[in-house]
Amino acid sequence: MKTVYSPLHAGHAGQMELVTSAIVPGFEKPSRAEFIKARVESEKLGPIIAPVEHDLAAAKRVHRADYIDFLPTVWPQWIAEGHAGTAMPFTWPTRGLRGDVPPKRIDALLGYYSFDGGATFVEGTWAAIKSSFDVALTAAGLVKDGERSAFALCRPPGHHAGAGFMGGYCYINNAAVAAQWFRDQGAKRISILDVDYHHGNGTQEIFYDRADVQVLNLHGDPMVEYPFFLGHADERGAGAGEGFNLNYPMPFGTGWDAWNVSLEDACARLAAYAPDIVVVSLGVDTFEKDPISQFKLKSLDYPKIGQRIAKLGLPTLFVQEGGYAVEEIGINAVGVLTGFEDR
Template sequence: MRSFFDPRQLAHSPEVELHNGAFQPHAEHGGRVRSIASALGRTEEPADHGEAPLLRVHSPAYLDFLKSAWREWRAAGRPGDAAAYAWPVVRRRPIDLDRIDARLGRYSFDASSPIAEATWDSAYWSAQTALSALEAVLAGERNAFALCRPPGHHCGADYLGGYCYLNNAAIAAEAALAAGRRRIAILDVDYHHGNGTQDVFYASGDVLFVSIHADPRTDYPYYWGHSDEAGEGEGEGSTLNLPLPRGAGRTDYEPALGRALERIAAFAPDLLICSFGADTFGGDPICHFALEGCDYPVLARRIASLALPTLVVMEGGYAVDALGANVAAFLSGF
């Protein structure tokens, strides 16, 4: 399988995040992708497809914010990384406020995703990595892997969160539609629900979003990913959420995957995008499923049995010592 990665993705390096009531070292660090790249061996550098594909998903104002937020934060005399501390739960004031503190709250939904000096550049090349891997699939490769970092599935059209700044899977889906593919299925198998991807396509009939994830009644992102969320308008019926309880292992996961694959097959897509998170691993330090390394090829073979052109986009996974082996095991199933 051809794999794509750009070393500029390593430059994004927030120092801390707010987690469980305390500031802790940022879990989404460059060691994650170094582990994966080492296990894969050879990767290809992506081409630059410009900002046009990003703008099919994200608003121009949001992209401008990502580019300028760190500089504005420092210009305001603030140390460290730019981080939000106030969010407009009730918007009694205009949302286009000038102060950087207000804009950080406007364009984010949590405190886990600071904007560092190189965040825009790394996120940009993360998206270009997904687009280049997609290009390989559209050109005839059966499968391709995009080693994306930072990940993307938690950010929406105009908000960041969950370590995510640009939604790589959504950007790839829109690019595939623009290239003439009629129907796209996105299968999200990260531990956490892909709330941003769901938001982007919630009213779309062209993109099916299916997610297997930790029950949001107990796990982040809490406010999305419940089983009664099924889409709206033209997208009614084009979202399927399959939440599982903490501690779920392969015997719990496989029936949910079966339901997911049946729904995808019925949708009859031209292309499958798999948002893959290895944070479903039992040894992950911040997640609570119980999959083992030997489970990943088995699950991947079931996904591959759909016989669809497939783009695999990297999302989460924080057990760094095992991460490369787990990702390589999953990709081996294709």
């Protein structure tokens, strides 16, 4: 399996984030990608290749054009307005406030285009975002050209980014971009299987009223877990998309046996949908030692995930999402990939 990787991700480093009671160093840090890359190399998964640059047209197929155009301007605007440190929002246009008029100041625009204080910016953030997008599309191209599978080692991740908003460390929704790109290249149906601990709220929002992209999410119960405001089992799509969005919320403490019941059901529904290609949002923050998650999967469970996905017998693009126990993230993420390869 080929891996696509860009060193430009490392420019997104040293950023701060807002959590429940404090502003803290970001959990989403460069070592995540480096541990995974090192494991790809040590396991001899296959060649690691550089991404090909793409213009942003593919991003604008799933995101609002004004949102995508905003992202590269954040840091220059932040500096031009005299700010220092991490660019971070502090106010949001919630219910009852105007959300249709973009403000002019950068600190307000950050809130206008986000849902939390986790997608923040430093000088190298935009270059990292763009490289992550290029990684995803380059890996998608490998699958389109006949590879059985490919791994997009994306950083920053993407599945919390919606059509017009960022959040949860995510800016461009790489899995959604790839799914739409496959459609634009002639695929009739795509399934996105999101196995990250946190619900892929951005992916759901983008495709919620569509029947041509099936979205299946296995995640922590939004009644008690971030991102809280999407991910309930009764969210099944709307209009033409009714029945093509499937959520599997699970309680704190869920281990392999219970989690695997959800995986089996999701895979059965995916197979019945009969997509041309599967896009896997590969988060491994389901791990028992993850510092911001509450599931109890063990490292030996991750190859079993890959093995089950391989049984679908479909071309598969793996897109890296979450996972914050950085010392084990390489073992767990690459474990899924070697399991898929059955070795």
